[in-house]
Amino acid sequence: xxxxxxxxxxxxxxxxxxxxxxxxxxxxxxxxxxxxxxxxxxxxxxxxxxxxxxxxxxxxxxxxxxxxxxxxxxxxxxxxxxxxxxxxxxxxxxxxxxxxxxxxxxxxxxxxxxxxxxxxxxxxxxxxxxxxxxxxxxxxxxxxxxxxxxxxxxxxxxxxxxxxxxxxxxxxxxxxxxxxxxxxxxxxxxxxxxxxxxxxxxxxxxxxxxxxxxxxxxxxxxxxxxxxxxxxxxxxxxxxxxxxxxxxxxxxxxxxxxxxxxxxxxxxxxxxxxxxxxxxxxxxxxxxxxxxxxxxxxxxxxxxxxxxxxxxxxxxxxxxxxxxxxxxxxxxxxxxxxxxxxxxxxxxxxxxxxxxxxxxxxxxxxxxxxxxxxxxxxxxxxxxxxxxxxxxxxxxxxxxxxxxxxxxxxxxxxxxxxxxxxxxxxxxxxxxxxxxxxxxxxxxxxxxxxxxxxxxxxxxxxxxxxxxxxxxxxxxxxxxxxxxxxxxxxxxxxxxxxxxxxxxxxxxxxxxxxxxxxxx
Amino acid sequence: xxxxxxxxxxxxxxxxxxxxxxxxxxxxxxxxxxxxxxxxxxxxxxxxxxxxxxxxxxxxxxxxxxxxxxxxxxxxxxxxxxxxxxxxxxxxxxxxxxxxxxxxxxxxxxxxxxxxxxxxxxxxxxxxxxxxxxxxxxxxxxxxxxxxxxxxxxxxxxxxxxxxxxxxxxxxxxxxxxxxxxxxxxxxxxxxxxxxxxxxxxxxxxxxxxxxxxxxxxxxxxxxxxxxxxxxxxxxxxxxxxxxxxxxxxxxxxxxxxx
Numbered sequence: 001x002x003x004x005x006x007x008x009x010x011x012x013x014x015x016x017x018x019x020x021x022x023x024x025x026x027x028x029x030x031x032x033x034x035x036x037x038x039x040x041x042x043x044x045x046x047x048x049x050x051x052x053x054x055x056x057x058x059x060x061x062x063x064x065x066x067x068x069x070x071x072x073x074x075x076x077x078x079x080x081x082x083x084x085x086x087x088x089x090x091x092x093x094x095x096x097x098x099x100x101x102x103x104x105x106x107x108x109x110x111x112x113x114x115x116x117x118x119x120x121x122x123x124x125x126x127x128x129x130x131x132x133x134x135x136x137x138x139x140x141x142x143x144x145x146x147x148x149x150x151x152x153x154x155x156x157x158x159x160x161x162x163x164x165x166x167x168x169x170x171x172x173x174x175x176x177x178x179x180x181x182x183x184x185x186x187x188x189x190x191x192x193x194x195x196x197x198x199x200x201x202x203x204x205x206x207x208x209x210x211x212x213x214x215x216x217x218x219x220x221x222x223x224x225x226x227x228x229x230x231x232x233x234x235x236x237x238x239x240x241x242x243x244x245x246x247x248x249x250x251x252x253x254x255x256x257x258x259x260x261x262x263x264x265x266x267x268x269x270x271x272x273x274x275x276x277x278x279x280x281x282x283x284x285x286x287x288x289x290x291x292x293x294x295x296x297x298x299x300x301x302x303x304x305x306x307x308x309x310x311x312x313x314x315x316x317x318x319x320x321x322x323x324x325x326x327x328x329x330x331x332x333x334x335x336x337x338x339x340x341x342x343x344x345x346x347x348x349x350x351x352x353x354x355x356x357x358x359x360x361x362x363x364x365x366x367x368x369x370x371x372x373x374x375x376x377x378x379x380x381x382x383x384x385x386x387x388x389x390x391x392x393x394x395x396x397x398x399x400x401x402x403x404x405x406x407x408x409x410x411x412x413x414x415x416x417x418x419x420x421x422x423x424x425x426x427x428x429x430x431x432x433x434x435x436x437x438x439x440x441x442x443x444x445x446x447x448x449x450x451x452x453x454x455x456x457x458x459x460x461x462x463x464x465x466x467x468x469x470x471x472x473x474x475x476x477x478x479x480x481x482x483x484x485x486x487x488x489x490x491x492x493x494x495x496x497x498x499x500x501x502x503x504x505x506x507x508x509x510x511x512x513x514x515x516x517x518x519x520x
Numbered sequence: 521x522x523x524x525x526x527x528x529x530x531x532x533x534x535x536x537x538x539x540x541x542x543x544x545x546x547x548x549x550x551x552x553x554x555x556x557x558x559x560x561x562x563x564x565x566x567x568x569x570x571x572x573x574x575x576x577x578x579x580x581x582x583x584x585x586x587x588x589x590x591x592x593x594x595x596x597x598x599x600x601x602x603x604x605x606x607x608x609x610x611x612x613x614x615x616x617x618x619x620x621x622x623x624x625x626x627x628x629x630x631x632x633x634x635x636x637x638x639x640x641x642x643x644x645x646x647x648x649x650x651x652x653x654x655x656x657x658x659x660x661x662x663x664x665x666x667x668x669x670x671x672x673x674x675x676x677x678x679x680x681x682x683x684x685x686x687x688x689x690x691x692x693x694x695x696x697x698x699x700x701x702x703x704x705x706x707x708x709x710x711x712x713x714x715x716x717x718x719x720x721x722x723x724x725x726x727x728x729x730x731x732x733x734x735x736x737x738x739x740x741x742x743x744x745x746x747x748x749x750x751x752x753x754x755x756x757x758x759x760x761x762x763x764x765x766x767x768x769x770x771x772x773x774x775x776x777x778x779x
Binding site for chain 2: 025094343360361398400401402403405408411412413414417419420422443444445463464465467469478
């Protein structure tokens with residue numbers, strides 16, 4: 001009987017139960033719904049002013065440090081730029097093992113040789129490498145258990161995403177929409193590394209939606225999937241945001257809506273089949289990827305309970321969708337938007353003319369990075385608020401004719417600043433059932449870091465100038481700050497060790513942890 | 521006549537010294553067009569969307585401070601230019617794209633239509649005398665510290681850019697040289713040029729070259745303005761000929777004083 005119980009336990013999906021343990025951090029978004037909410041309240045609004053560094057670990061690896069660390073078994077698992085990864089002793093920060101694989105020279109990366117973190121199932125850690133490969137590492141040693149090619153780097157594919165574990169599958173997205181790739185979401189068998197399914201984010205011949213791509217433009221249609229999706233075990237669906245169509249700023253060569261780019265897609269976890277999609281920006285020409293965290297929230301909208309997926313989109317609108325059907329529930333601009341006069345009842349943006357890129361540059365708002373971009377968001381069930389960062393301002397968008405060459409930059413032009421209107425930043429505390437902004441923390445420059453919400457009534461974030469800080473989750477008022485000495489690009493996490501709560505964040509080339517002073 | 525001969529020798533010497541790798545696309549008429557989107561994406565933020573210069577030098581003049589050969593252009597794009605804001609692009613673009621960009625830069629070069637007509641000597645006198653520019657700008661070892669150093673400005677900015685900076689001081693601000701103003705809780709107003717500025721603090725230097733550091737939480741107000749602290753007065757102070765002289769002087773500042 002006892003043996004049978006153990007076998008049954010082993011057969012259960014490991015994550016949904018374990019991810020509720022507030023002392024650990026087992027998946028990119030803390031839970032598979034993507035909340036980034038810690039239930040530990042030891043560090044709170046009353047005492048956060050005393051928060052101080054506990055230990056730091058310097059990687060010595062130059063590049064943007066974007067990782068969400070995982071924490072379990074008294075260890076912290078950190079991925080760095082340039083295909084580096086580390087296991088650190090949670091008590092001291094001492095390195096337990098180091099993984100490194102040099103990146104082939106011909107790898108194309110648009111925006112830094114970055115990585116956003118591990119996923120875990122049992123004692124297997126999963127990470128992507130830049131050269132479009134997925135590896136499984138032994139959590140005890142860092143040794144490679146298996147390694148799989150995701151796709152061919154010569155076609156412009158690269159990989160930066162933190163994988164998502166659902167059941168026995170490792171689900172990943174791909175990067176490369178600036179190099180004319182055709183995007184996808186893949187699922188791999190966690191035991192063997194064999195691919196189980198692939199969902200193409202660009203509809204090809206025979207696929208529903210293939211008529212939204214003129215000619216053979218679908219072949220280089222972009223739609224990369226570089227931010228981790230979320231997972232609803234009850235609906236058996238995984239939700240992924242898709243990136244811009246390619247080439248970014250020249251839509252002439254790809255007439256049509258360009259499905260399923262700049263959209264949120266709901267995929268059957270077992271088969272990868274599309275259950276529904278909602279396209280935020282049809283025929284995007286501003287590089288407004290819809291890759292921001294698709295966060296699963298149960299909301300009450302106009303008196304009705306609804307299972308929703310929400311997203312603060314790069315195009316300047318906040319969206320809430322019915323996560324069973326994809327039906328639009330809420331769409332509201334959270335920042336200055338010049339390209340659309342709201343979202344119509346049919347779910348399509350009400351376009352304002354004269355907003356497309358031109359040869360000589362045309363102003364549009366928000367700028368190329370949004371609005372809110374990829375930086376991790378947070379939701380607090382305590383305040384009921386959804387927290388995310390935003391770049392505030394507009395840009396000039398240029399269009400250029402460009403011939404496609406495999407594996408080469410294929411952006412169809414560029415953007416530039418408006419000299420008299422420098423962009424700034426903000427962190428929003430927003431009511432997700434209405435899209436109303438409750439508070440806004442204004443920042444002098446565009447934001448860089450992700451966010452963490454805690455039961456201590458706090459929202460943690462960082463900035464371009466090196467500050468790591470805590471805001472009051474109810475008001476946005478700053479309560480604590482620490483100058484880390486390096487740009488904070490990663491999202492913070494929180495965990496508990498031996499009865500003490502810690503907050504950890506990567507800054508510059510350093511992994512830092514913070515705790516309250518030990519009581520004498 | 522003798523002078524021309526000497527120049528000819530120098531040019532030949534330079535070409536000899538710079539004979540390096542050849543542009544594999546030198547005879548490919550499509551290479552320039554292929555380089556254009558790459559240029560617009562990576563180079564236009566500093567060199568202008570039409571390569572006419574801005575924060576970086578005007579590339580349409582057909583003369584480059586790094587040398588005139590394809591190999592020298594390749595070298596500076598691949599590895600950057602030491603002592604300037606020009607970074608390396610080899611890691612992002614690779615050989616072939618850089619050669620295509622060399623072809624593009626060649627294709628936009630045209631005879632210089634904005635000759636520098638002023639007199640350097642007169643410009644130098646105006647700079648240190650009537651204009652009092654040296655109060656805020658260092659040239660070599662001489663001058664003040666409020667504004668950007670101008671020792672090598674003729675290498676890094678086009679003449680048109682220098683002229684614009686003189687007559688329209690806010691046309692393009694040098695990053696970091698913004699105006700910071702703090703009002704203390706006892707009502708004292710302090711302002712100066714930014715050294716650092718963030719969400720929680722400000723560090724700046726005032727006109728007496730004194731440094732200040734304030735926490736936002738400890739002052740009545742703190743603001744940064746994206747405007748130049750340089751007086752917007754030179755259009756009135758100088759006539760056209762004097763402005764030409766000043767531009768000629770600055771365009772001739774190539775960094776010799778420190779070498």
